[in-house]
Amino acid sequence: MIAASYLAAAAPAVLLAVLFAAGALNSWTFLLLVAATFFYAVGTTIGGITGPLLFGHLIDTGRTGPVMAGFLVGAAVMAVGGVAELVFGVDAAGRSLEDIAAPLTVTEDGDEPYPDEPTRTSGSDRSGRQSAAWSPPGAAGSA
Numbered sequence: 244m245i246a247a248s249y250l251a252a253a254a255p256a257v258l259l260a261v262l263f264a265a266g267a268l269n270s271w272t273f274l275l276l277v278a279a280t281f282f283y284a285v286g287t288t289i290g291g292i293t294g295p296l297l298f299g300h301l302i303d304t305g306r307t308g309p310v311m312a313g314f315l316v317g318a319a320v321m322a323v324g325g326v327a328e329l330v331f332g333v334d335a336a337g338r339s340l341e342d343i344a345a346p347l348t349v350t351e352d353g354d355e356p357y358p359d360e361p362t363r364t365s366g367s368d369r370s371g372r373q374s375a376a377w378s379p380p381g382a383a384g385s386a
Contacts, residue, residue: 255280259273259276259277259280297313298310298313301313
């Protein structure tokens with residue numbers, strides 16, 4: 244299990260490095276992705292360390308009341324997360340990012356500021372469903 248966790252954590256790092264080397268990411272997007280990954284890792288570490296320590300102390304009291312209180316606090320935190328998702332969440336299942344929000348590079352008039360970059364066009368994927376696909380500039384069907 245531990246080996247699988249380390250290997251699973253290594254895969255996105257390799258993907259990130261390959262994308263960066265291939266020019267798919269610039270230094271800012273790379274930095275943002277690394278910062279988000281670091282933030283997630285730190286939060287997971289804090290929760291992964293403090294949770295068992297806290298519950299260990301609660302269980303060590305020998306009483307069920309403190310353990311129940313710990314579970315209720317955990318349930319409340321999860322409930323707050325669920326309500327936040329209901330209020331702020333976006334129904335994004337099976338949708339491309341461009342269907343949910345305009346790319347950050349789109350100007351107010353809707354034009355792409357960098358016409359030499361690949362554009363997004365619609366087409367069908369291998370299953371025959373309509374989906375968005377990348378095409379190089381000047382290719383048939385590009386915007």
